[in-house]
Amino acid sequence: MRVGDLSASEITQRLASGRFRLRTGPFTYAVRTNIAPLPAVIPQLYRDFPLAEEDALVDFPVNLVQPSGVRGWLLREVDFLLGGHFHFEPFQRRLALPYFEWGLNWCISQHAHQYLLLHAASLERHGRGLLIAGHSGAGKSTLAAALTLAGWRLLSDEFAMVDAAGELAALARPISLKNESIELVRARANGNYLGPASHSPRKGQIAHLQPPRESVERVGERAQPGWLVMLHYQPGSKLALAPLSKAQTMMHVAFHSFNYGLLGSDGFSRLVQLIDQSVCLRLTYSDLDEAVGLFNGDDFKRP
């Protein structure tokens, strides 16, 4: 059964009672919440995702709840709990959606150490994976969204997940977009749902793009690494693609990994294998259409 098979009232009931068991790739979340706008938005962002049976094993039981008393009613705060425990500060109710998405990512980054977790968007075409890395603000999610809408399969927006065999696993969760990128992607969304924008004091406007159905349906298919692109968004720049040193790329990616240090020698082996199999490139761009054209051209047909 998929999320979209349930009626709105059934989804609301399941969310309110904690019986909403969402499968995203290898992980199952039991979600409990009645905080608006989640019961209205989750069914749209996650419409094509499978639901686990109610007696299925759950990786992450998460609650987003309004605390009692002043914090809940006056300050309009919301708590995010994993397994009934607080792990971080409460947030404002108007940020429920971005914090829900951020919280689901946090569960993986803190616990899913069977994977080497790299800070990169990951996509696939013809069985080969494309990792898009870069500093915050480089445009990783924007480009990942545009490529996803232009025929690439989304593996994950936030993480590249490298399994023990060195293959890239998929989550296909919604893509988080910020500020100007929201309208850029909205113009290309082509029927894919783009959720409501929330304003965060730290990050500005945040909205989430529903992943294409094909990405969700093929979430169990892994990909061989093919390319690792360090992305640089530079306003006014010409499109420029250049080879990068594998050793220096590895150091950058390791430094920005969520758990490379934790995995020790195994993390080193996996990352060496990934870098060795990947064509490492640096892309500077300012025009999203030009960049999409590049990735859909001859340079990225095969590594």
Next chain:
Amino acid sequence: MSVPQTPHWRVRKQAQLRWQTWGDESVVFSTLTGDTHYLDLLASTGLRLLERQSCQITELVEHLAAQLEIDADSQLQRYAEQLVENFAALGLIEACDPCV
């Protein structure tokens, strides 16, 4: 531990180094520190020598000069001293008894 005035150096005894080389560049992982380091050709040539055997800085200079076909001049001597200092600060090598 007292260290002789012209110490010998070697990769730390408890450490195993795991290497990957692409062209003239290498990355090396130390099982002892859990850290990964980027090394250019000079640095990797030096560390590989200290992994195989203990040696003094003068021997390191001779080895680098022979392997890379460069002059064993004062510039290389200063580089080797700096290299040893950096490797020691990173916990990759240690001073040791000459006979080890």
